[in-house]
Amino acid sequence: MAISSSQPSRFLSLFTILVLCFSLCVAEIRFSEIRSDDRSIIPFDEFGFTHTGRLELNVSHISLSNPNPELDLSQVGFFLSTRDSWIHVLQQIQDLDITCALQSDLVKVVYTFDRLKGAKSFDSMFPENEANQFTLVxxxxxxxxxxxxxxxxAMYNLDGKSGRRDYLSAGVTIxxxxxxxxxxxxxxxxxxxxYVLYKKRLTVFRIxxxxxxxxxxxxxxxxxxxxxxxxxKRTGSAHGWDVLFYIFSFLKGITLFTLIVLIGTGWSFLKPYLQDKEKKVLMIVIPLQVVANIAQVVIDETGPYAQDWITWKQVFLLVDVVCCCAVLFPIVWSIKNLREAARTDGKAAVNLMKLTLFRQYYIVVICYIYFTRVVVYALVTITSYRYLWTSVVAGELATLAFYVFTGYKFRPEAHNPYFVIDDEEEEAAAEALKLEDEFEL
Incomplete structure (x- = not known):
C-alpha cells in the first residue's frame, strides 16, 4: 500500500526539521547501515550541485522482510529532491494525484528496487546537471x-577546467x-x-x-x-584531521565559557577567588559542554539517516543554549554586588566605573550569544545554497569582534582609567548612584 493522504503533515514536519537543523552541508563520502527499517522516508545527505554534479550510489546486502515477488518494488527506491519540490510533492500526495513520492515528476528518481531483478546490490552513477541544492532520500x-x-x-562536483572532484557543496567550497x-x-x-603582555608585564594578571x-x-x-x-574537498573523507578538530573544538569551547565566567565574576580584577555559586556555574557549564561535544561528534559521524539523528540534534542545541544562559548569571551577580558595594563602602566612583565596565561586558556577551546562536542559524536557512559560506564569515566576524572587545576592555594597564579617580569624581559618582535606576535584566 502506498503513502496515505493523512501522512503529508508528518512528512512535512520531518522535512522542515531537517531543513532547520541542517548545518552547512559538507557531504563527505557517507557509509550508512540500514537495519530492519520500515520508515517511509529516510533522508541521507544534502548537497549543492553545480552544472557538473555527480551522485555515486552503491547499495549492497539488500534484504526485504517480505520477499513476495508480487510486491510493487517501483514504490521503493532513491530519489533527489529540492526543498521546494518536496513541499509540492506532499501536496500532490494529499490531493491524491500520486500515492508515492517516487511517482512525482518533481523529484529525480535515481534508482527503484523493481530494477534489482532478484539481485542483492546495485551501483548507480547519476549525473546532475541542474545547479541547485538537492537532498538524497x-x-x-x-x-x-x-x-x-x-x-x-558520494556527491561531488567536477571542476570545469581540471575535471577534479570537489566533494564540498557548491556554497561552502571556499x-x-x-x-x-x-x-x-x-x-x-x-x-x-x-607583545602587550610583555610590555605590560608588571600589571599582568593570571586571567x-x-x-x-x-x-x-x-x-x-x-x-x-x-x-x-x-x-x-579533495578526498570526500575527513578521517584523521576531524579528530584534531574535535579535540580543539572541545578545548576551545570549555576555555571560552570558563573565561566568560571568570571575567564576569571579576576574578583577578576585583577579587582573587571564586565564590561557591560561581564555582557551581563552572561545574555545570563544563560537563554540559562535554555532553554538547559528544552530541556533536555523534551527529557528524552518523548523519541524518539515523533514527535518533533529530533527537541528538535537538539535545545538542538545547545544551548549547543552556550553557550560554548559564554563563550570564555570574555577570549579573557581580553587577548586583558592585551596586551594593558602591552604596556602602564609600568608594562610589571606583565601583561605579567597575559597574559600567561589567554592564558593557554583560550586554556584549548577550549580543555575541544571540548573534552566533540565532542570527547565524537564521542566515543558514534563508541564504541561497550558493552563499552558505557567508553565515560562517558572519559568525567568525562576530566571534573575532567579541575577542577583540574582551581583550581591549580587560587589557593590562599600569594606570587603569577605571581605578584612577579624584575627590570630585567620587562625589559626582556618588550623586550618579543616587539618581541611577536599579539595574534590571
Missing amino acids: FANCLQQLQISMDVRS LPRVYFLFFLVYFCLAGLWI HFFMLAVVILKALNLLCEAEDKSYI
Whole structure:
C-alpha cells in the first residue's frame, strides 16, 4: 500500500526539521547501515550541485522482510529532491494525484528496487546537471516492509577546467580558504597579545594568560578546520584531521565559557577567588559542554539517516543554549554586588566605573550569544545554497569582534582609567548612584 493522504503533515514536519537543523552541508563520502527499517522516508545527505554534479550510489546486502515477488518494488527506491519540490510533492500526495513520492515528476528518481531483478546490490552513477541544492532520500511506500541494506553515497562536483572532484557543496567550497584566513588573523592577534603582555608585564594578571590560551586554541581550531575541509574537498573523507578538530573544538569551547565566567565574576580584577555559586556555574557549564561535544561528534559521524539523528540534534542545541544562559548569571551577580558595594563602602566612583565596565561586558556577551546562536542559524536557512559560506564569515566576524572587545576592555594597564579617580569624581559618582535606576535584566 502506498503513502496515505493523512501522512503529508508528518512528512512535512520531518522535512522542515531537517531543513532547520541542517548545518552547512559538507557531504563527505557517507557509509550508512540500514537495519530492519520500515520508515517511509529516510533522508541521507544534502548537497549543492553545480552544472557538473555527480551522485555515486552503491547499495549492497539488500534484504526485504517480505520477499513476495508480487510486491510493487517501483514504490521503493532513491530519489533527489529540492526543498521546494518536496513541499509540492506532499501536496500532490494529499490531493491524491500520486500515492508515492517516487511517482512525482518533481523529484529525480535515481534508482527503484523493481530494477534489482532478484539481485542483492546495485551501483548507480547519476549525473546532475541542474545547479541547485538537492537532498538524497530513500522512499519506502509499502506499509510494514522492513528493509536492510548498506549504502555508500558520494556527491561531488567536477571542476570545469581540471575535471577534479570537489566533494564540498557548491556554497561552502571556499570554506578552507575562509578558515585559513581567520586562522592567520587569530595568529596575529595572539602575537599582538603576547607583545602587550610583555610590555605590560608588571600589571599582568593570571586571567591575561588564560585569555592568551583561549586565542591560541581558537587559532588551532581554525587551522584544523581549514585542513579538515580541504581534505574533504579533495578526498570526500575527513578521517584523521576531524579528530584534531574535535579535540580543539572541545578545548576551545570549555576555555571560552570558563573565561566568560571568570571575567564576569571579576576574578583577578576585583577579587582573587571564586565564590561557591560561581564555582557551581563552572561545574555545570563544563560537563554540559562535554555532553554538547559528544552530541556533536555523534551527529557528524552518523548523519541524518539515523533514527535518533533529530533527537541528538535537538539535545545538542538545547545544551548549547543552556550553557550560554548559564554563563550570564555570574555577570549579573557581580553587577548586583558592585551596586551594593558602591552604596556602602564609600568608594562610589571606583565601583561605579567597575559597574559600567561589567554592564558593557554583560550586554556584549548577550549580543555575541544571540548573534552566533540565532542570527547565524537564521542566515543558514534563508541564504541561497550558493552563499552558505557567508553565515560562517558572519559568525567568525562576530566571534573575532567579541575577542577583540574582551581583550581591549580587560587589557593590562599600569594606570587603569577605571581605578584612577579624584575627590570630585567620587562625589559626582556618588550623586550618579543616587539618581541611577536599579539595574534590571
